[in-house]
Amino acid sequence: MGSLSSGSNDYGRRARVASKEIARAGSELKNEALYAIADNLLNNKEVIKEQNLRDIQGVESFGLSESERDRIVLTDSRIDSMAQGVRQIATLPDPVGELFDMDTRPNGMVIGKRRVPLGVICSIFENRPNVTIDISALSLKAGNACILRGGKEAINSNRILTRLIQEAISRTGLSKDVVQFVDGTDRSLVDELLEMSDYIDLMVPRGGSEFINFVKNNARMPVLLGGIGVCHTYVDRIVDECKARNIVMNAKVKRPSVCNALDTLLVHSKSAPTFLPAIAKRLGEAGVEMRCDNRSLAVLGPCNDQIRLKEAQPEDFGKEFLDLIIAIKVVDSLEEAIGHIDEFGSGHSEAIVTEDYSAAMKFLDQVDAAAVFVNVSTYFHDGGQFGLGAEVGISTQKLHARGPLGLKEITSYKWIVFGDGQVRE
Amino acid sequence: MGSLSSGSNDYGRRARVASKEIARAGSELKNEALYAIADNLLNNKEVIKEQNLRDIQGVESFGLSESERDRIVLTDSRIDSMAQGVRQIATLPDPVGELFDMDTRPNGMVIGKRRVPLGVICSIFENRPNVTIDISALSLKAGNACILRGGKEAINSNRILTRLIQEAISRTGLSKDVVQFVDGTDRSLVDELLEMSDYIDLMVPRGGSEFINFVKNNARMPVLLGGIGVCHTYVDRIVDECKARNIVMNAKVKRPSVCNALDTLLVHSKSAPTFLPAIAKRLGEAGVEMRCDNRSLAVLGPCNDQIRLKEAQPEDFGKEFLDLIIAIKVVDSLEEAIGHIDEFGSGHSEAIVTEDYSAAMKFLDQVDAAAVFVNVSTYFHDGGQFGLGAEVGISTQKLHARGPLGLKEITSYKWIVFGDGQVRE
Numbered sequence: 001m002g003s004l005s006s007g008s009n010d011y012g013r014r015a016r017v018a019s020k021e022i023a024r025a026g027s028e029l030k031n032e033a034l035y036a037i038a039d040n041l042l043n044n045k046e047v048i049k050e051q052n053l054r055d056i057q058g059v060e061s062f063g064l065s066e067s068e069r070d071r072i073v074l075t076d077s078r079i080d081s082m083a084q085g086v087r088q089i090a091t092l093p094d095p096v097g098e099l100f101d102m103d104t105r106p107n108g109m110v111i112g113k114r115r116v117p118l119g120v121i122c123s124i125f126e127n128r129p130n131v132t133i134d135i136s137a138l139s140l141k142a143g144n145a146c147i148l149r150g151g152k153e154a155i156n157s158n159r160i161l162t163r164l165i166q167e168a169i170s171r172t173g174l175s176k177d178v179v180q181f182v183d184g185t186d187r188s189l190v191d192e193l194l195e196m197s198d199y200i201d202l203m204v205p206r207g208g209s210e211f212i213n214f215v216k217n218n219a220r221m222p223v224l225l226g227g228i229g230v231c232h233t234y235v236d237r238i239v240d241e242c243k244a245r246n247i248v249m250n251a252k253v254k255r256p257s258v259c260n261a262l263d264t265l266l267v268h269s270k271s272a273p274t275f276l277p278a279i280a281k282r283l284g285e286a287g288v289e290m291r292c293d294n295r296s297l298a299v300l301g302p303c304n305d306q307i308r309l310k311e312a313q314p315e316d317f318g319k320e321f322l323d324l325i326i327a328i329k330v331v332d333s334l335e336e337a338i339g340h341i342d343e344f345g346s347g348h349s350e351a352i353v354t355e356d357y358s359a360a361m362k363f364l365d366q367v368d369a370a371a372v373f374v375n376v377s378t379y380f381h382d383g384g385q386f387g388l389g390a391e392v393g394i395s396t397q398k399l400h401a402r403g404p405l406g407l408k409e410i411t412s413y414k415w416i417v418f419g420d421g422q423v424r425e
Numbered sequence: 426m427g428s429l430s431s432g433s434n435d436y437g438r439r440a441r442v443a444s445k446e447i448a449r450a451g452s453e454l455k456n457e458a459l460y461a462i463a464d465n466l467l468n469n470k471e472v473i474k475e476q477n478l479r480d481i482q483g484v485e486s487f488g489l490s491e492s493e494r495d496r497i498v499l500t501d502s503r504i505d506s507m508a509q510g511v512r513q514i515a516t517l518p519d520p521v522g523e524l525f526d527m528d529t530r531p532n533g534m535v536i537g538k539r540r541v542p543l544g545v546i547c548s549i550f551e552n553r554p555n556v557t558i559d560i561s562a563l564s565l566k567a568g569n570a571c572i573l574r575g576g577k578e579a580i581n582s583n584r585i586l587t588r589l590i591q592e593a594i595s596r597t598g599l600s601k602d603v604v605q606f607v608d609g610t611d612r613s614l615v616d617e618l619l620e621m622s623d624y625i626d627l628m629v630p631r632g633g634s635e636f637i638n639f640v641k642n643n644a645r646m647p648v649l650l651g652g653i654g655v656c657h658t659y660v661d662r663i664v665d666e667c668k669a670r671n672i673v674m675n676a677k678v679k680r681p682s683v684c685n686a687l688d689t690l691l692v693h694s695k696s697a698p699t700f701l702p703a704i705a706k707r708l709g710e711a712g713v714e715m716r717c718d719n720r721s722l723a724v725l726g727p728c729n730d731q732i733r734l735k736e737a738q739p740e741d742f743g744k745e746f747l748d749l750i751i752a753i754k755v756v757d758s759l760e761e762a763i764g765h766i767d768e769f770g771s772g773h774s775e776a777i778v779t780e781d782y783s784a785a786m787k788f789l790d791q792v793d794a795a796a797v798f799v800n801v802s803t804y805f806h807d808g809g810q811f812g813l814g815a816e817v818g819i820s821t822q823k824l825h826a827r828g829p830l831g832l833k834e835i836t837s838y839k840w841i842v843f844g845d846g847q848v849r850e
Contacts, residue, residue: 010741217645220642254848368839371839372842377844379848398543399627403840414796415795415827417797417799418800418801423671423673
């Protein structure tokens, strides 16, 4: 394929035109399109699995790990749950048109904000084909057009999924350009997308930290940064150890490959003698490798020989493992824990487990992250769990939106002013 | 002076440290600092005017126009009004700590957002020394540290103003690094600031379009774009001509050098025969040069010989004049007016004057700009007029904030989650 911005491959211009159409579409029409997408996925399971199989068979040549391979696989039940996700987005309130901060000014002008779509969203993502569905559906519901570029490992799956999405959208009378798929694996296409600031209002990269940084440094348009979670859980001095164990296990073991999974466990020195052996036993049973500082090793060393204990290296702190690995460190105070998080955290998800009211409030107050948790697992950091219905990603930047990006977070607003001939002195 | 990021000139690192201090300062302390700033300005009028005079005397060598020169001048009454502005910011509600979108999830977690400062704001601006005061005061109130870099034409004024601000801040016990001034005129200092993405969370350029574009293309951190206003007012078919005249005059003449001033007047062909001669008379009396398309010339030509009429050139449409110049065009429909605005507007301020309800609603709906006005002057597009108290600038981008940037618009939020041992299945 040739350039993205000329001739028949004019993705940017077509997205801009489609964005104006979808911006003006009513909720009913948008929801009709979403239900049509869900139906089209369910009616075409066999062809989806067939194309997916081509990706799976090709995967060996890319040298992916088993868990990376698993992220690509589409089964009947995964297709069911993708379709279910799209239907759920149809049931969410339409953010477009919401009026807020309305007021009457002393001179009689009625003024306020009206929520409008952002315009064109582009997402460049690695692997998981369900991202194609999630971002298409959220973007459409929020009145945006989107341009998607997935990883080469899942190109056949992404191609069939976007074809089914476009078919469904066309059936409702909307332009299929509301969702476009960049059908090519050439890396130069990414470079081209990153230059298209005239046509793309927001770039949402999803992938590893190296890739995210590449996009950040090369995109000419605003980028929503996120998805890199170096997450801490601090077990305080006064603690319900049963709660603490459950929270730590949930955050570390339930889904280690996601960005809200626990990476470093900080334990107050007063709690360490009883809490550490108990949690190490459970982590060990779950197959988690523990990389311990000297003080936690001193507690754990004598009482365990079967579990996977290692001495932590300096680089283990501040590392996102995305795997069954945890770093463990003993601290002497809440302040030391907050200081460690300040230095090593990525501003994603940070938790404290404590029965001490003042410690909880201080942690909430002073820790600077997209989400700060008291007595609950960082694994909850998710658009669905937070009540947003679904998410485009999790932002760790402070501008525009922080935390899960739901429908509202992919909109903008305009000021509207109803006057009656007022002039300003 | 040497590098901005080493030795005694380590602006970035010092701003980051100060930002943590001011982020945790309570409203009372911040307001105390603001009142101290206002007092220090009022108590030092003579020294301010003395330093300002040095700038004024030096201005000739920069070849500034009379109106550019006027923007630099500080008089007793301008200093009074700067101090008054700072006091007004002290009276505004503190945005930091606001809790919003709070809710209880089905599993009992209490979840919501807490407003927090952005961190470090940097503003690079041209000329007007009052920007130093406005941005310092707003930034401080919203719990941010700021780094200011003003134009060379006002460097003596800006230096004394920031010294007075820092003195006042220090007196309240806060670090003077909460407001820092880059005291140098070397353009390479700007390049250095634009690279400091580790230390600066938001860049706010203020100046002409060439300068704004330079910052946009070279900054390594998020940039708040704005301040470029190609503003239209459309006088519809059914119109109260008296209102329309007052609105057009207010938007064009009251303060032609600002970004919300009217640039292009669009007039429906049905209204043109009566409205155009009347408005041209008043515009002419106010010394406004009119650059007219053929159809408006055809109406105006015969009835006026004294007023300053010219044939419009193609580049007059879509141009921000910042002066007593207006482009005039006759259109045949609301749709043509909206189409013209879509093509030539900069997304800043757009107005319709009409007595037709459906036309008003369609204009509000379809025009894509930071602020859309019905029957009122675009000159109202201003943080103070919109009830925000004051503004850092006016954003024309869709991300983060659009329109006037008040206190809330220079903050972020974090999610806070109060749990009780919940784990996610």
